[in-house]
Amino acid sequence: MATKQLKQAEGPLVQFINRTVIPLLLILLVPQSVMYLWYASVHCQGSLTELADRLTNRGGPALVWAAVSVANPAVYAAILAFCAFQVLLMLLVPGRTCYGTETPTGHVPEYKDNGFACYLITMATFLAGTVYLKQRGLTPTVIYDYYGDFLASMILLSLAFCLLLCVKGVLAPTSTDHGRSGNYLFDYYWGTELYPRICGIDIKVFTNCRFGLTVWALAVAVFALKSYELHGRVVDGMAVTAALQLLYLTKFFWWEAGYYRTIDIITDRAGFYICWGCLCFVPSFYTLVSLFMVRQPEPVGPAWTAALLGFGLASLAVNYWSDWQKQAARAADGQLNIWGRPARVIRAKYSLDNGQERQSVLLASGFWAVSRHFHYIPELSLTLCWSAVCGTGCHIIPYMYFAFLSVLLFHRSFRDDKKCRDKYGSTGPSTANWCRTRLCRSCSDSLQFTAS
Ligand SMILES: NC(=O)C1=CN([C@@H]2O[C@H](COP(=O)(O)OP(=O)(O)OC[C@H]3O[C@@H](n4cnc5c(N)ncnc54)[C@H](OP(=O)(O)O)[C@@H]3O)[C@@H](O)[C@H]2O)C=CC1
Numbered sequence: 001m002a003t004k005q006l007k008q009a010e011g012p013l014v015q016f017i018n019r020t021v022i023p024l025l026l027i028l029l030v031p032q033s034v035m036y037l038w039y040a041s042v043h044c045q046g047s048l049t050e051l052a053d054r055l056t057n058r059g060g061p062a063l064v065w066a067a068v069s070v071a072n073p074a075v076y077a078a079i080l081a082f083c084a085f086q087v088l089l090m091l092l093v094p095g096r097t098c099y100g101t102e103t104p105t106g107h108v109p110e111y112k113d114n115g116f117a118c119y120l121i122t123m124a125t126f127l128a129g130t131v132y133l134k135q136r137g138l139t140p141t142v143i144y145d146y147y148g149d150f151l152a153s154m155i156l157l158s159l160a161f162c163l164l165l166c167v168k169g170v171l172a173p174t175s176t177d178h179g180r181s182g183n184y185l186f187d188y189y190w191g192t193e194l195y196p197r198i199c200g201i202d203i204k205v206f207t208n209c210r211f212g213l214t215v216w217a218l219a220v221a222v223f224a225l226k227s228y229e230l231h232g233r234v235v236d237g238m239a240v241t242a243a244l245q246l247l248y249l250t251k252f253f254w255w256e257a258g259y260y261r262t263i264d265i266i267t268d269r270a271g272f273y274i275c276w277g278c279l280c281f282v283p284s285f286y287t288l289v290s291l292f293m294v295r296q297p298e299p300v301g302p303a304w305t306a307a308l309l310g311f312g313l314a315s316l317a318v319n320y321w322s323d324w325q326k327q328a329a330r331a332a333d334g335q336l337n338i339w340g341r342p343a344r345v346i347r348a349k350y351s352l353d354n355g356q357e358r359q360s361v362l363l364a365s366g367f368w369a370v371s372r373h374f375h376y377i378p379e380l381s382l383t384l385c386w387s388a389v390c391g392t393g394c395h396i397i398p399y400m401y402f403a404f405l406s407v408l409l410f411h412r413s414f415r416d417d418k419k420c421r422d423k424y425g426s427t428g429p430s431t432a433n434w435c436r437t438r439l440c441r442s443c444s445d446s447l448q449f450t451a452s
């Protein structure tokens with residue numbers, strides 16, 4: 001009885017922590033933290049000790065905000081022009097129609113698969129713009145010079161944008177997948193809508209892909225160019241990190257339609273976490289290695305260059321390959337060969353909210369038979385390769401993205417397992433990695449385990 005009462009008492013406390021304390025801390029602290037990290041990378045020789053020293057002895061937290069302007073009209077004009085360009089590309093560039101995962105309410109989101117073309121057009125425009133400016137004695141690295149202003153202004157704009165999304169989800173939702181939690185703070189943090197669209201523009205595709213990841217790619221290019229301008233050459237480490245990150249992002253856009261079926265899109269609502277995260281956290285935190293290297297170039301030498309590039313490329317290939325296997329198995333309804341042998345798949349049943357039954361193909365071959373989230377290993381090893389170019393000179397900043405990603409992916413694997421358990425019951429992917437072993441004999445009746 002005492003235990004039961006304790007468990008009941010734990011419910012509201014855990015809920016309070018998860019839905020109020022953690023969101024509040026993240027909303028208050030993360031925007032500040034990314035500004036401090038920018039400041040440390042650009043003004044403190046990339047040293048957190050130097051940052052701490054300046055914060056304690058030379059003006060406190062206001063020091064960082066004093067170094068940037070949130071009232072620079074040219075910065076706002078550039079941000080809005082970039083957003084308008086991306087929106088135009090989303091609307092005008094052709095692409096085949098593709099579909100996201102059916103939601104529990106039976107909604108199947110439809111997309112135009114034009115991400116790769118939009119990305120190529122953006123990068124080509126940037127290249128052409130750079131040549132044009134350089135011929136006139138100008139340079140796009142002015143973006144680096146004003147990056148603090150860009151980040152600070154984006155933080156404010158994005159916080160306001162997330163508020164707008166939150167209200168939109170309550171007053172004018174786009175699809176059936178929306179609702180309030182009863183906690184205003186959590187609604188702001190998590191969002192009120194799963195698939196918001198404004199004038200036909202899918203908001204999460206815009207924030208995550210066309211803004212966040214595109215700005216990441218552009219920032220990597222701008223920082224490499226700035227490094228060249230400052231040091232008269234692109235240092236080998238900068239070249240390796242830029243090449244690996246740009247290839248990773250090119251791979252992402254090639255595979256973008258697959259991203260529409262990941263938990264960012266099918267589970268996470270459009271709120272502070274995903275939208276602010278992609279509008280501000282990706283351009284600031286995910287770009288830290290390149291930002292750091294602009295002022296702290298570290299020559300790594302030919303042997304390390306070759307090793308990091310080689311291992312990084314191999315990691316990228318394995319990560320893409322495993323995502324591809326999962327996608328190909330679904331597309332072929334399980335009728336395909338994986339690693340030269342007929343694929344083993346689980347046909348897992350689940351129900352929509354209205355009771356209608358559906359079936360999914362879950363791959364249990366290839367990388368998906370090795371372990372449940374095996375593809376996170378190459379994702380992490382690739383990240384380590386593009387960070388290790390900064391050397392081991394006692395700097396923490398270049399390794400912060402790797403540390404963050406390790407925690408994020410660890411947590412994500414539990415989130416996804418829970419999501420699949422709730423959806424498929426005992427037949428979900430948590431079973432998939434067991435199916436090579438004796439445990440597959442204990443699969444329940446609703447589980448059809450096939451090798452085609
Ligand atoms: N750099 C970064 O910040 C991050 C990068 N990534 C990368 O993004 C890519 C995609 O992310 P990922 O986390 O995998 O996406 P998700 O974990 O969101 O995709 C998982 C979904 O795939 C389906 N699924 C799970 N197991 C199987 C299976 N055995 N066969 C078929 N379908 C299955 C399930 O959806 P359903 O409901 O359809 O069954 C599941 O919910 C990866 O390359 C990852 O490394 C990921 C997170 C962060």
Ligand SMILES: CC(C)CCC[C@@H](C)[C@H]1CC[C@H]2C3=CC=C4C[C@@H](O)CC[C@]4(C)[C@H]3CC[C@]12C
Binds near residue numbers: 208252273274278
């Ligand atoms: C505290 C918050 C501000 C943290 C926000 C985190 C989000 C910005 C990130 C959470 C998951 C991330 C991503 C998932 C999968 C991806 C596919 C990959 O190939 C490219 C990167 C990404 C889109 C990545 C982007 C950032 C997140 C959405």
